[in-house]
Amino acid sequence: MGIVVQKFGGTSVADPECIKRVAKKVIQCKQQGNDVVVVVSAMGRSTNQMIALAKEISANPSPREMDMLLTTGEQVTISLMAMAIEDLGYKAMSFTGGQAGIMTDEFFGKGKIRSIDTQRMKRKLDEGVILVVAGFQGMTTDGEITTLGRGGSDTTAVALAAALQADVCEIYTDVDGVYTTDPRVVPEARKLDFISYDEMLEMASLGAAVLQPRSVEYAKQYDVKIHVRSSFHDQEGTIVREVSKMEKNVIVNGIAFDTRVAKITINGVPDIPGVAMAIFKRLAKENINVDMIVQSNHKGELNDISFTVSTSESKMALQVMEELNVELKAQGIAFDDTVSKVSIVGAGMQSNPGVAAKMFEALAEADVNIQMISTSEIKVSCIIARDEVQTAVKALHQKFELERK
């Protein structure tokens, strides 16, 4: 058949028994006539254990040495996985990122893949060897070992699938696929057979973190078909791929939500050019990720600017804003870290007016107050009180009839 790239995360390879189980799954794919490339993460919590070890040595270890340390985690898994496959009588060979030809730039801790030299991998695949590649890592042209930063092993898998022109990139996970919303909140939530890259991106970055956003972007760019599926059984999961115009008749495909949101407002800043820039440049300098931004004008000369950040960065953001409040001679900071974001996501939204209104209607019917609104081409997000998230998600799921196919 063709080439299949399979990616297994840390929990799927947490101990020798898990590794043996994955090895069987890999061989099953090989037996079906495919050339198989397996991408694995570090075992279980080993990466976290290594980070803790580094912290015992130094409060601020250099990124180069952190990469040198952390890449050993995946190297352990690839060797054990190759052994497990060989033990079952199949040819296997482990590859570090560098050995797999994954060349990155020089940014330790957040390397970006520059190119992949597939020569050696292709030769080995032709010899019938199952390749086991370390996720999350690459090498510079100087032979320096780098990690890919966020998205790690998912990105490795998608990049390899792109470079090898694989038929599919299978991402094995502990859920059955991508759901219309979190089944723990809405029991009627339905597993999607298909989802577009853009929808997946919105779903992923909104908290339904099945796939790392960066890997989805990569897949979209190189047109790699991703199959998100369970590592516990053989049933089909969700296929992430480009949708044709024809298929865009599904207006809303899913309800995403994120409860780790804090809202910050700076009141009464001057309505002159450069103020917003001053605020968000300062936040960026502190490496704070700002999500939604809303600006409203009052009294014609002063603005209120509200934005949301992750609760993990909210303390830091608040501190920066208190400073800015003084510098900009504003009228005070409002802070609320008990909010959440609820979003409807759907590629068909852009050609269907009235979708946002329908969302607001559903929330109003459920007596949920909307604090902020933000829209993009394929999603509408609302900030609401955190204790109303469940009510809101249920109401939206029902309103858009997502339990029905």
Add this chain to the structure above:
Amino acid sequence: MGIVVQKFGGTSVADPECIKRVAKKVIQCKQQGNDVVVVVSAMGRSTNQMIALAKEISANPSPREMDMLLTTGEQVTISLMAMAIEDLGYKAMSFTGGQAGIMTDEFFGKGKIRSIDTQRMKRKLDEGVILVVAGFQGMTTDGEITTLGRGGSDTTAVALAAALQADVCEIYTDVDGVYTTDPRVVPEARKLDFISYDEMLEMASLGAAVLQPRSVEYAKQYDVKIHVRSSFHDQEGTIVREVSKMEKNVIVNGIAFDTRVAKITINGVPDIPGVAMAIFKRLAKENINVDMIVQSNHKGELNDISFTVSTSESKMALQVMEELNVELKAQGIAFDDTVSKVSIVGAGMQSNPGVAAKMFEALAEADVNIQMISTSEIKVSCIIARDEVQTAVKALHQKFELERK
């Protein structure tokens, strides 16, 4: 000053506290004006833990994958050590074997160093960087990761010292240096200031395993001065180096002993050419290391052949010999795994007749029976009953007045 290579074993880097302590020692050497290259082993028992992990996966893992697995141990240590040095305000950089330019042949699990490309290391030393190199590992020209097998990190240190033309290769250990014999057996045992490569080889392979024999051979070949010293204090240890003819007046430098010895005798084999070859070729085929061999003739036509092996291989050797007994129509096998070897070692021995006689005299005076004798240019070894080892070593130490400088 010059270049100093320092090697620290697994127990010296067993945990973060140990690593920080070693970092200080390294920096001290740097502060004295030296360019410093540090070679480290895997932390504590981590290599054994990884071997156990592999065994859970496969009873017979491939050597390539074992090397892929085990080399992560040293990679963890080099990154942590570099972090610890940087944390104290000095420039440091970790190097895997491959990054350090250590090129080996393709024999996984027992790679031999072919060459070392020192360009990058020299450039970094010129920049004032302390280099931290992973012991025990190298890389093939294909980019395959190999381990050096026995001698591991000591060999890496000596090879780097040779390639970089270092002033000295310091091997840090948990003892103060090389002693005339084991101080636990003879309290009067004296630390030697100097010892020749050949003497060290005899001492090392006879059980006083401070240095791996292979690294000593390497040091002799490339004339690398080794300084065996304690990692717990700053006192001088023992220098291993070539001795001039002038210095060879010390007749006996040390008493070595090995209690893990078994003796096997095959009685009454035909006195014809090829018999010894048949026996020892067969043992070699089973990878059994034979140490002393003695052949004696009786009745003019039949020979008795005795040899010693390590107790760890004695069961296997016995089995092979039982088979040979039948094949060669010999008159039976005698087996004794309660013996030990005691040796006197000294480079001056070759030009001083009567040394062996003095040894036998000492043993006779102590009422110790000698079962086998073997001599080389710089040592005389005797096989005796294991429960007489202590008596024998004490008697010899006294006879040769080793407590006196």
